[in-house]
Amino acid sequence: MSRILSLSAMSLALMSTTAFAGGHCAAGKTLTEGTLTIATGNPAYYPWVIDDAPESGQGFEAAVAYAVAAEMGFAADDVTWVRTSFDEAIQPGAKSFDVNIQQYSITAARDEMVDFSTPYYTAPMAVLVGPGAVDTAATLDALRDLKWGVMGSTTALPKIEIVIQPTDDPLIYSDNADVNAAMSANQIDAALFDLPTALFLSAVMIEGSKVVGQFAPDMTDNPDQFGMLMEEGSSLKACVDEALAAITENGTLAAIEATWLQDTTGVPLIK
Amino acid sequence: MTRRQRYEAAQRRRSLIIAGTSTALVIAAIVIFVPMAPGWEKVQRSFFNGGVLADTFPKLLEAFKVNVMIFALCAPAIAILGLLIALARDAKSPAFFPLRIFGAAFTDVFRGVPVILTVYLIGFGIPGLGLPRPYNSPYIWGSLALILTYSAYVAEIFRSGIESVHNSQRSAALSLGLSERQVMRDVILPQAVRNVVPSQMNMLIALQKDVSLLSFIGPVEIFRQAGVFKSLTANFTPYVGAAIIFLIVTIPATRYADYLMAKQRKARS
Numbered sequence: 001m002s003r004i005l006s007l008s009a010m011s012l013a014l015m016s017t018t019a020f021a022g023g024h025c026a027a028g029k030t031l032t033e034g035t036l037t038i039a040t041g042n043p044a045y046y047p048w049v050i051d052d053a054p055e056s057g058q059g060f061e062a063a064v065a066y067a068v069a070a071e072m073g074f075a076a077d078d079v080t081w082v083r084t085s086f087d088e089a090i091q092p093g094a095k096s097f098d099v100n101i102q103q104y105s106i107t108a109a110r111d112e113m114v115d116f117s118t119p120y121y122t123a124p125m126a127v128l129v130g131p132g133a134v135d136t137a138a139t140l141d142a143l144r145d146l147k148w149g150v151m152g153s154t155t156a157l158p159k160i161e162i163v164i165q166p167t168d169d170p171l172i173y174s175d176n177a178d179v180n181a182a183m184s185a186n187q188i189d190a191a192l193f194d195l196p197t198a199l200f201l202s203a204v205m206i207e208g209s210k211v212v213g214q215f216a217p218d219m220t221d222n223p224d225q226f227g228m229l230m231e232e233g234s235s236l237k238a239c240v241d242e243a244l245a246a247i248t249e250n251g252t253l254a255a256i257e258a259t260w261l262q263d264t265t266g267v268p269l270i271k
Numbered sequence: 272m273t274r275r276q277r278y279e280a281a282q283r284r285r286s287l288i289i290a291g292t293s294t295a296l297v298i299a300a301i302v303i304f305v306p307m308a309p310g311w312e313k314v315q316r317s318f319f320n321g322g323v324l325a326d327t328f329p330k331l332l333e334a335f336k337v338n339v340m341i342f343a344l345c346a347p348a349i350a351i352l353g354l355l356i357a358l359a360r361d362a363k364s365p366a367f368f369p370l371r372i373f374g375a376a377f378t379d380v381f382r383g384v385p386v387i388l389t390v391y392l393i394g395f396g397i398p399g400l401g402l403p404r405p406y407n408s409p410y411i412w413g414s415l416a417l418i419l420t421y422s423a424y425v426a427e428i429f430r431s432g433i434e435s436v437h438n439s440q441r442s443a444a445l446s447l448g449l450s451e452r453q454v455m456r457d458v459i460l461p462q463a464v465r466n467v468v469p470s471q472m473n474m475l476i477a478l479q480k481d482v483s484l485l486s487f488i489g490p491v492e493i494f495r496q497a498g499v500f501k502s503l504t505a506n507f508t509p510y511v512g513a514a515i516i517f518l519i520v521t522i523p524a525t526r527y528a529d530y531l532m533a534k535q536r537k538a539r540s
Contacts, residue, residue: 113505172491182488
């Protein structure tokens with residue numbers, strides 16, 4: 001029985017490789033043969049995905065996803081999008097996606113439970129302050145006295161606790177919208193986000209707020225690097241890493257970053 | 272020992288043996304078959320990870336203090352407000368009609384709206400009106416949301432307690448010359464409250480768990496702390512740790528409520 005199975009698996013693999021260009025790396029490793037299933041957040045936020053429509057390829061992560069897929073030999077039509085929460089991405093058992101891209105910071109602890117690709121973006125952390133605290137200086141001393149709020153599902157919380165060490169314990173929220181509500185209600189002065197998200201929130205979501213500064217990468221021992229998430233032990237990881245290396249090498253990644261992520265040098269560094 | 276007693280003793284022994292064997296079989300089946308499932312190792316690593324549990328448990332215990340604090344502040348307020356609402360709904364005089372209407376509207380609204388929605392509306396909405404710190408604290412307004420919601424339930428339970436005291440007692444007390452107020456305070460309420468203690472115990476247990484809903488508007492209580500550890504470690508074990516802490520508190524409370532109910536049943540029969 002097992003012989004028949006492995007024979008049919010082999011013939012299937014042979015059949016599918018012939019459908020692609022020679023040496024196709026992802027053959028037989030995706031959920032659906034010939035299709036790359038990519039997951040993102042629900043909703044997916046600007047500037048990572050524009051208008052919550054990753055299928056358009058608009059937005060930094062959507063564009064990176066299509067570039068990686070193309071490098072792996074998948075045409076744009078062969079990419080399917082699904083949505084997952086963070087919890088769905090880390091739950092044990094069968095996954096609904098091949099790769100998951102939604103600003104996942106790579107950490108050693110997380111890496112024990114799931115697989116990450118090599119980083120596709122290094123995100124500086126930035127401080128967003130509400131209307132009541134826009135005059136705060138970009139120094140650690142001034143930031144320490146603010147009332148902090150943060151999204152609980154991000155790596156921003158340990159950064160606040162280790163780098164800023166605020167006098168008051170931070171309040172913790174589930175998503176951007178709740179941080180926004182707390183800031184509007186003046187329950188918090190400041191929140192820590194990755195820089196592109198902070199710029200977006202300050203420009204569009206939270207009236208009167210301002211990005212007062214960003215942290216230089218060496219200010220934290222572990223800079224926030226975003227990686228694509230895959231099932232622990234995923235056989236696809238090597239292909240994704242290879243594709244990411246290729247688009248970094250040929251400048252595609254830098255071009256995508258220039259297109260979708262605002263120039264961030266204008267935001268002062270926190271001293 | 273009579274023949275009948277001998278027979279009954281044998282029957283008891285027999286049912287003990289059967290109960291013991293079936294329990295042992297079920298436990299053995301769980302212990303043996305669950306780990307044989309193909310995904311067990313992954314589930315174990317995600318939900319029952321000893322290392323993660325040991326790292327996070329002390330901090331979860333620390334965060335549980337916030338739950339206990341909020342609970343301790345809310346419970347007495349709920350008891351008082353709930354009783355007042357119940358009395359308002361029971362007010363007999365026609366002059367008190369607006370009070371009755373208010374009581375009915377209050378219970379309808381706060382029993383009908385999901386707790387989490389009330390927490391959001393009051394916890395973010397009222398401070399959003401422009402209150403200065405520290406009066407806009409999510410701890411204060413979140414607690415108020417819990418107090419309002421639970422008062423509505425507790426008021427209904429008190430009301431059922433009041434109605435469980437037969438009307439003849441009210442009439443009898445009035446005929447002895449007691450005023451309406453004295454009748455309520457000295458005759459009806461003592462019995463009514465005693466009758467509903469077991470049901471109110473269940474509300475306490477529910478409140479104990481619902482304190483966690485305040486985590487949605489900022490306070491870092493045990494559920495939120497566990498969520499933070501979950502996302503930092505990409506592991507669900509901290510939730511299991513939180514569940515253990517909840518069980519340590521709620522199991523004795525549940526047993527006590529059951530004991531009270533059994534006692535009440537016996538007293539009535």
